[in-house]
Amino acid sequence: MVNQKATNVTRHEGDVSSADRRALLGQSGSTLWFTGLSGSGKSTIAVALESALMSQNKLSYRLDGDNVRLGINKNLGFSGADRAENIRRVGEIAKLFNEAGVITLASFISPYREDRNQVRRIHHEMGLAFVEIFVDCDLASAEKRDPKGLYKKARAGEIKNFTGIDDPYEAPDHPELHLVSDKMSLSDEVKIIIKYLEDHNLLS
């Protein structure tokens, strides 16, 4: 938990409502939170989903561990405290995008259950849709893929605190969606997510 440091702050309500945004965009804001091991396919799925949504004239935006770490979170490393702050900030940014009406795709290893649950809580406090998507992949398969060569470096001791090697991954207990990425096809994964959005009236 982070304590509120600044005082003398109050929340503003603008005149533009979430109903206005929904009518304009033909969708509700939502946060799709992809969690899983490095190399499990989180970003691959998010990229494919973003294209599929655009082809349906739906506005989405992708927040990505790598991109965010080159910008807002460039002053954070990979210690436990920095990882928690990384996820906290991304959760807050996703909440803002969601509130703006955007389908927000956040793909982050986010290995700790409590960090993810905190992101869920801040969404629910604001009545915003939060969809945890567990991108489930065998460590062996992820390590075999190793798209960025990171497992190799971690095994060689060049990267410390690497999730799955010398840092734990805590799988979600009750994710809204569970994709077994070393068994399912990419197009099926995208279809499952879009069906979820349709079934929950998030695309209308």
Add this chain to the structure above:
Amino acid sequence: MVNQKATNVTRHEGDVSSADRRALLGQSGSTLWFTGLSGSGKSTIAVALESALMSQNKLSYRLDGDNVRLGINKNLGFSGADRAENIRRVGEIAKLFNEAGVITLASFISPYREDRNQVRRIHHEMGLAFVEIFVDCDLASAEKRDPKGLYKKARAGEIKNFTGIDDPYEAPDHPELHLVSDKMSLSDEVKIIIKYLEDHNLLS
């Protein structure tokens, strides 16, 4: 300047382009950065602009010192370093919204020129539109308005480092727009901003 702490990060390019977003939304992303004293009217103008844009079916989103400080920046206070980090983070968030195609309204006192220029730089590096709007108001007028009672507290010594009282405000040298808020009407201010957006092809 903040140093890049995390290594092993690369930038992803998705398949959805800014042209796709522009075609979908009928607008370009942009960042409108409102700077000025507390009580100068920054948020009032941003709220009115947001409504005016929605009535033209344009998607905007408002980032606000107060709202952001209750969320992503709740772990920051009002020291010089914390103010700089506050503005840095907001600038990075605005950049993300802008990239997503949203007309992003950021209203922050942002008293230091260098902090604002850094936000401008990160936008220009990405080829994103950045519009600095100086909401210029006499200290005497702002203090007379004192909508949140903050000047009174600052004068009583209950708030330290208050911009205009015991902390400086560095006016922009070359803002894209200069609104003299104790002389101009709110509707004129909104019209001027919308004209700027139209003239720069940001609403089509």
